Amino acid sequence: MTRPLALMFLGLLLALSAAACHGSQSVARNEEAGQTAGKIIDANGHIDSALAALDPQFYVSPNEDTAGYVLGFSVGGGGSPDSPEMTALRSIRRFTAGIYGADGAEIAHLTTDDIGRSGTASGGDGSVMVYARTAWAPKNGNGAWALMSIETDRGSVTRRVAFPGTGADASQTRKNSPLEMSLDAEPRGNSMEFVLTVRRTAAAPEGEYRPNGEQYRIEIMDDGGEVIWSSSRGLMFSQMVGEIAPKKVGEEITYRAIWSGLDYRTHERAAPGRYRIIATLPAKPAPYILREELTWSGR
Secondary structure, three states: OOHHHHHHHHHHHHHHHHHHHHHHHHHHHHHHHOOOOOOEEOOOOOEOHHHHOOOOEEEEEEEOOOOEEEEEEEEEEEEOOOOHHHHHHHOEEEEEEEEEOOOOOEEEEEEEOOOEEEEEEEOOEEEEEEEEEEEEOOOOOOOOEEEEEEEEOOOEEEEEEEOOOOOOOOOOOOOOOOEEEEEEEEEEOOEEEEEEEEEEOOOOOOOOEEOOOOOOEEEEEOOOOOEEEEOOOOOOOOOOOEOOOOOOOOOEEEEEEEEOOEEOOOOEEOOOEEEEEEEEEOOEOOOEEEEEEEEEOOO
């Protein structure tokens, strides 16, 4: 090899080495930036922004049957078949979860391609809920947090979620929120009425809006993270953009929704047990979310 060619070859090797180091450092910085539970982390360098805008909900729940945990996600949206929301939901291919101990070492890595989908369509438009879950039983130490990813054809959405009892969970309402949310459940014979109260404590952030006619959504999830009922299921909403109510500081508004007690997947009464209730105000660019637990007698 002549001297000029040797120098060119050495320069190429040095450039490739520097690029590899830079990519490794980028991932490390992004993971460090995700120390706050619920923050979207660019773990792969390619965030699926359309899916991230739908605000996927990640969770870690105890699994009493195995003395382990269930990890999963759910995400929903609606629109025309070619809308960015519906396209993003169709593109979901895989769910992964890395489990880490308090020292930051990875304990386990879980992957599933079993992606569940449910929804309705009418007149060309539709609404879809996509979900997945996987189970983990501790063998090599207890988990402190999980780095969970939804992988799509165009990238991924990744969030860090703390294990129950080990730190801040991502399920709380936004910090310094200009809205206070509370949710009550009141028995109504064989049914249950949910009462969502929203009070404005500060002006809305600049640029915040409601993307369609859906003002609120209340969902019930089982311990596996599957939606068994949604107040918005089967409903079609106008595509008119609006403001998040209430509008004035100090005002309060109440939303009510009645659940018949049926699991829409089986059309039978939901089994007795504990369920997760998720109340959402579908604001953009970030929704308001409140999570509560419900003990259901099945009667």
